[in-house]
Amino acid sequence: MTEESTAAQGPITDGFHLLIDALKLNGLNTIYNVPGIPITDLGRYAQGEGIRVLSFRHEQNAGNAAAIAGYLTKKPGICMTVSAPGFLNGLTALAHATTNCWPMILISGSSEREVVDLMQGDYEEMDQLAIAKPLCKAAFRILHAEDIGIGVARAIRAAVSGRPGGVYLDIPGSLLGQVMDAAEGEKSLVKVIDPAPAQIPAPDAVARAIEVLISARKPLIILGKGAAYAQADDLVRELVEKSGIPYLPMSMAKGLLPDTHVQSASAARSMVLKESDVVLMVGARLNWLLSHGKSKQWGEPHSKKFIQIDIEPREMDSNIEIAAPLVGDIGSVASALIDAMGDDWQKAPEEWTSAVRTKVVGNVERMASRLQNNSNPMDYNAALGALKNIIKDRPDAILVNEGANTLDFARSIIDIYKPRKRLDVGTWGVMGIGMGSAIAAAVETGKPVLAVEGDSAFGFSGMEVETICRYNLPICVVVFNNNGIYRGDGVNRSGGEDPATTSFVEGARYDLMMQAFGGVGITANTPDELTRAVAEAMDSGKPTLVNTVIDPKAGKESGNIGSLNPTSIVADARAAAKAQV
Ligand code: ADP
Numbered sequence: 001m002t003e004e005s006t007a008a009q010g011p012i013t014d015g016f017h018l019l020i021d022a023l024k025l026n027g028l029n030t031i032y033n034v035p036g037i038p039i040t041d042l043g044r045y046a047q048g049e050g051i052r053v054l055s056f057r058h059e060q061n062a063g064n065a066a067a068i069a070g071y072l073t074k075k076p077g078i079c080m081t082v083s084a085p086g087f088l089n090g091l092t093a094l095a096h097a098t099t100n101c102w103p104m105i106l107i108s109g110s111s112e113r114e115v116v117d118l119m120q121g122d123y124e125e126m127d128q129l130a131i132a133k134p135l136c137k138a139a140f141r142i143l144h145a146e147d148i149g150i151g152v153a154r155a156i157r158a159a160v161s162g163r164p165g166g167v168y169l170d171i172p173g174s175l176l177g178q179v180m181d182a183a184e185g186e187k188s189l190v191k192v193i194d195p196a197p198a199q200i201p202a203p204d205a206v207a208r209a210i211e212v213l214i215s216a217r218k219p220l221i222i223l224g225k226g227a228a229y230a231q232a233d234d235l236v237r238e239l240v241e242k243s244g245i246p247y248l249p250m251s252m253a254k255g256l257l258p259d260t261h262v263q264s265a266s267a268a269r270s271m272v273l274k275e276s277d278v279v280l281m282v283g284a285r286l287n288w289l290l291s292h293g294k295s296k297q298w299g300e301p302h303s304k305k306f307i308q309i310d311i312e313p314r315e316m317d318s319n320i321e322i323a324a325p326l327v328g329d330i331g332s333v334a335s336a337l338i339d340a341m342g343d344d345w346q347k348a349p350e351e352w353t354s355a356v357r358t359k360v361v362g363n364v365e366r367m368a369s370r371l372q373n374n375s376n377p378m379d380y381n382a383a384l385g386a387l388k389n390i391i392k393d394r395p396d397a398i399l400v401n402e403g404a405n406t407l408d409f410a411r412s413i414i415d416i417y418k419p420r421k422r423l424d425v426g427t428w429g430v431m432g433i434g435m436g437s438a439i440a441a442a443v444e445t446g447k448p449v450l451a452v453e454g455d456s457a458f459g460f461s462g463m464e465v466e467t468i469c470r471y472n473l474p475i476c477v478v479v480f481n482n483n484g485i486y487r488g489d490g491v492n493r494s495g496g497e498d499p500a501t502t503s504f505v506e507g508a509r510y511d512l513m514m515q516a517f518g519g520v521g522i523t524a525n526t527p528d529e530l531t532r533a534v535a536e537a538m539d540s541g542k543p544t545l546v547n548t549v550i551d552p553k554a555g556k557e558s559g560n561i562g563s564l565n566p567t568s569i570v571a572d573a574r575a576a577a578k579a580q581v
């Protein structure tokens with residue numbers, strides 16, 4: 001077609017603009033990306049068309065930002081990358097989103113199909129669609145400009161309907177330059193109607209669950225991040241309060257009801273897991289984080305009955321028998337249960353609830369005294385005691401948390417007061433989500449963010465402090481610096497000069513990293529110094545990094561999950577023999 005005949009036919013559009021228009025039409029107004037061939041111009045034009053495009057330093061961090069944006073907003077978080085290596089970097093985050101049941105779309109540019117498929121050695125050649133497929137909920141490729149509208153619609157529906165997850169969208173570079181008639185193009189776009197339809201539970205399933213609940217003498221509710229994702233906060237609260245049942249929040253469900261709620265059994269976790277007779281799971285899976293519903297932790301052998309609310313039917317009986325499956329979305333199921341409970345519902349037996357409460361109060365008191373210690377250098381309790389108060393005074397702030405000991409201690413010490421205010425390592429327990437999560441939390445909510453990071457965990461995404469400064473985001477990063485992974489006092493068993501495998505540079509100045517890009521950087525050695533620095537950062541909104549000196553001897557191997565490490569009989573025997581010499 002000559003330019004003339006194009007002009008004669010009226011205005012045209014192209015792949016770039018159709019993709020941008022399709023995203024905007026569906027309210028997807030933020031892109032987390034790393035520019036490069038072939039998507040550099042796509043980012044530029046998207047920014048020009050009013051989409052907020054945030055450029056990161058590494059795709060995994062952009063992907064982690066998109067994943068948590070999906071969790072916070074119930075809309076797919078959009079990550080955009082270049083081909084092969086950039087795509088693979090983003091893929092880790094897409095798999096992470098899928099594992100956590102969060103909606104996300106990874107859009108990656110790809111090389112020439114004809115050359116890739118004949119394996120003729122194109123620039124960044126890779127069959128990205130095939131590689132993405134097993135690692136996400138769905139994967140699509142768009143080859144023609146007129147299919148962009150449908151392709152984006154399919155991606156959105158796949159990401160957010162039913163159990164949410166990650167979707168891969170393959171965009172060959174040549175698609176972006178394809179042209180078509182502008183009016184035809186506009187007609188080809190699809191605005192997705194009711195992308196995540198309500199899923200109402202069957203009435204007999206509700207009746208069955210109520211029967212099991214009535215039979216309980218020691219009932220327990222477990223709230224998971226699926227319940228937080230659902231944004232049915234009032235209904236979840238009503239269900240818990242009307243039932244009078246003690247509840248345990250999983251880590252990202254903390255704050256669905258305030259951690260200080262009288263029914264919270266967090267501080268009596270061992271007791272309620274062991275002693276309960278009926279357990280109502282609300283958007284939580286019986287995976288490794290709950291010892292698969294069995295084990296000593298649950299008081300095995302046990303004859304507990306489980307009721308489970310989940311949008312995914314195949315989740316039922318995944319680990320143990322579910323006596324009363326409730327398949328549906330949290331909001332619809334909670335409201336059906338509340339209705340079925342009627343006006344004269346008998347609350348959970350007083351004998352049980354008061355025993356749980358007594359245990360909680362005792363444990364909370366014991367913990368409180370430990371948090372006020374003045375050890376020098378600080379241990380985890382002292383430093384987190386200070387940060388606990390920061391969040392107590394600022395319940396709207398969002399806490400991002402990763403590390404090993406830093407994660408375990410912070411999860412139990414820092415109370416959360418509102419839904420979706422705690423973002424952490426999720427189902428995989430993955431390190432590296434820190435700066436991506438912090439950036440997306442600030443961008444999506446506009447609230448101040450406190451990122452509490454182990455020094456090791458921080459290292460995975462630390463370069464994004466430049467991104468934080470560049471966009472001037474209200475993020476305060478607290479690095480718990482104990483000179484190493486787990487602990488900072490590791491030894492090289494060969495006696496050689498190399499540092500131990502788990503050691504970092506001693507006395508590193510992480511605060512200077514933030515200063516390098518114009519942010520505020522401070523070192524804190526005491527709880528008072530830490531409080532002052534963090535309070536000022538949270539209130540000013542200035543990008544800040546507080547290098548927080550923690551005793552290298554505090555903390556333990558792998559935090560609370562050291563038992564997952566395999567042990568070597570050989571190494572143990574050799575160490576014992578050496579000790580005897
Ligand atoms: P946690 O790690 O907090 O225990 P999980 O990620 O293991 O939580 O479980 C979350 C569960 O919530 C998943 O099984 C998922 O299918 C389910 N889920 C997600 N969104 C909804 C929803 N809107 N309604 C019901 N269940 C949901």
Ligand code: MG
Pocket residue numbers: 454455456480481482483484485486487
């Ligand atoms: Mg450390």
